[in-house]
Amino acid sequence: MSQRLKRVRSDSLWLKRSSASVLCSLRSWAELEDLLQTKESPPSPSVTRAFRLQKPPEINRKKGKLIFFRDVHGWCPYSERVWLALELKGVPFECVLVDNLGYRPDWWYDVNPSGQTPAMTFLDGKTQSDSIPLLRQIDAEFPDSGPSLVPTDAQEAENAKRAVEGFREWMPRGARPSSRGAFLFQGGGAVPRDEFERTFDRLESFLQSVQEGKKQKGKESNAPMFMAGGAAPTLADCVWVPFLERFAVQVPLLHPAEAGGKEALCPRSDRWPLLCAWYDAMESLPVYAARVRGDRQSWTRVLGAAVGGGLEARVRKTVQASEREMEEEEAEAEAEDLMSSDAEVWSVYRSEVLKGRGESLPVSPSHDVAARMIVNREAMRRDFGGWKRSEGRETGKKGGRSEEEKDALVDAGLRMCVEAMIDAAGDNELVRLVAEESDPGVRDEAVMLCEYFPQRLCVPRDMGALSGKALRYRLKLLRRVLNKNLPSQ
Template identity: 30%
Template sequence: QRTMRAANLLLAFAAQWQDLEHLMPPQGGDKVIDSALDPAKPNYSKDKPTLYRERHGWCPYSERSWLALEHLNVPYNTIRIDNTGPGQKPSYFSGQTPQMRWPEGNTQGESMDLVLEVNERFGGDLYPSADVTATADKFRKIFPSKSRPSSRAAFLFGWSGEPLWKSEFERVLSETDELLGSTDGPFFCGESFTAADIAWAPFLERYGAQLPCLHASCLHEGLNARDATKYPHLNSWFTAMETSVPAYACRVQGNPSSWRKVLTMAGFGNAGVPPDVIDRMDDFNVEEARPQSEEERVIEHKLWDDYRSTRSWLALTPSAEAGKTLLNNRQAIVKDTVKRSSSLEGKGIPLDEKNLDRAMRALATILIYGTEDDGKYDELKQASSEAASVNGVYALAKFLDERMCVPRDMGSMSAAAIKRLAALA
């Protein structure tokens, strides 16, 4: 009887792409060009700055400038530059990321110089006192000075390819915690988010995800930047960033899975990634795929409502935004999946285009509807229930979760919605 009921649901799912498009807001937002795919010289805006940032979202210095623009809600365009991968830079660009081309035609570099300039040009609140610059500069004194340069694994590895000594990481975390403890609030300069937090955030964000994977027994011995017992002020800072800075939490922040993935691309010399590091990555992935608590869901939706209040092109929830991203990129995703069909045999994903498209529509439907508690797209309630029985829908979510790069493809909240569905595969 259950088999017949599942078959009926499979046949009943009939939501089409145009049905989903009808529910989504009109396309909008600032222009984003991936120069690896479109190397032609762009027509620059005479009204908006153009941010050149690293293509995949790996570069922590690019993240600083990006976060300043997003936090201050500055209209801007983006050109993504492949300066860490095998791709070529476009002929019209030279140097490193980030850089900003201003509307009057001049170009400027250096991440914190850009943060200061953005703040001054657009009347920001990122430098309320002289202490901000001094606190931002302490980053260079506290973080390791003898590590190998790397956008993907910053301040983690020595020139040998081995991780820095565990004691060095512990020193960094302890001194950072002490610095945060000297203020009157959870942020680096007290109660308010400032440019000092922008200076530190990309690197602490990566440390929070990557350090627990590097040394054996690390979670029991303190190599965990989010350990509330050993590093209480640092833990409070992470919480404040993720619960009270909408631009960071909703769009600019990467997710731990993506930061752990890059450990397999950078570092560890010629010996490859140690098996125990891979095992710890898998353990953390399981933890991050757990269902949201009600408290987490409420905080997430409050942040999202705040963030999208000035961005009308966004969907009504982070999960729906993930569904909209699938909707807008469905042809490229189908093409990428079919291209990898030989390695996906037996994974539960339909590999013919017709049924793969159906699984994509089903996954997008589930994401856009979200949960009954969301109450944003109630007209999809029945379709979402039916979509859950479509062949390969959760296997496809798992594949996309493994392929995704955050924050390149979407914000961490939206990516988390896909990860939770991937756990059902």
């Protein structure tokens, strides 16, 4: 038996918070912090919400970090363009989150008169906005960091230029370029199927011309399919990927399979093989796959929140069907299928971040989740309370629990979720032991937290796609344990 198991089995700790006492067998927050070394290995670059600041943040030239203003929800594809460029280049930055749909402090309009994201304050103190000029300036000011976003090869530079200049022309005509649901809607409805097909056809044709140019020069044609035709992503990939990433999830929901055999419309299909190869190339990039890209669950929910009018009922029905399908797929998946390849991608991402920005990250996606839970536990506790009230899920009414005792139960439930993330190597005996030895009230709160976190999670707002996947899987396992419905060993 491991020392950890011996300690848990022999030491039933009494959590004391004010006058509340709740029996549980969990690490304290201090022990969890020491275990993950969150002080030395923060889960992400410094992040601040704009509304908490009384004045614009100032550049700390000693630290040499840019200030990157992006949207608070992680929905804005224009912000994602810049975020990906910073990650690819390994440029150190601090992040300020701005609510494009809600309150923005007065100073924000002094920094950026348009009031929209993204924006960037560079080391000279000057602020630039508009995503494509920002990409060029980042590349120009940090020529020795990471790959160049503007290719040095003349043909590749021309390819990148064509892809960037063709963005608005190739996108669906008449579509709204808003940050939420960008290029999905026009007038009072969804962009027609044939307009999306035109976009995907144009991209496929462009990629075909890139491939033909490589063959004429005798270059390897089976290399990763980036837009400029080189071995690394460029400005063009940063410009396109946030939108095509969303299209791969959201367009099939707007144009699902129809009676008569017409399949759901999706850019990742055999009809556009080179475009599929480009998607694969982008997802092979650790900085994109591990942190910047969103996931199917989040983009499905974002679409559900964006639709309205006559579309609402039909699209919401499709969204609900997609969510049920995802739940079934997750239920059938095995742990090694979900986590083994992710661990390798995360390891590369972690080493690239350390090399590029000199920052250390947790050792795995599940530890990244645990670190975020620890750092943000007070905000999560408040949000969880609001979620319970909105869902009519208040607990602790029986047995005469005081408010302090209820708070202590939630605190212990949160720590149980962190335990589940830390022990993600598969120590199910430990998870079971903790669940069985804990106060029933703690188990009740933990069950609700296992439901709350996946519902509230938005990728990449809260964490990267790999971490989000780890959270969903591990908390599903914990919930099974808590419900005495253990998976086979």
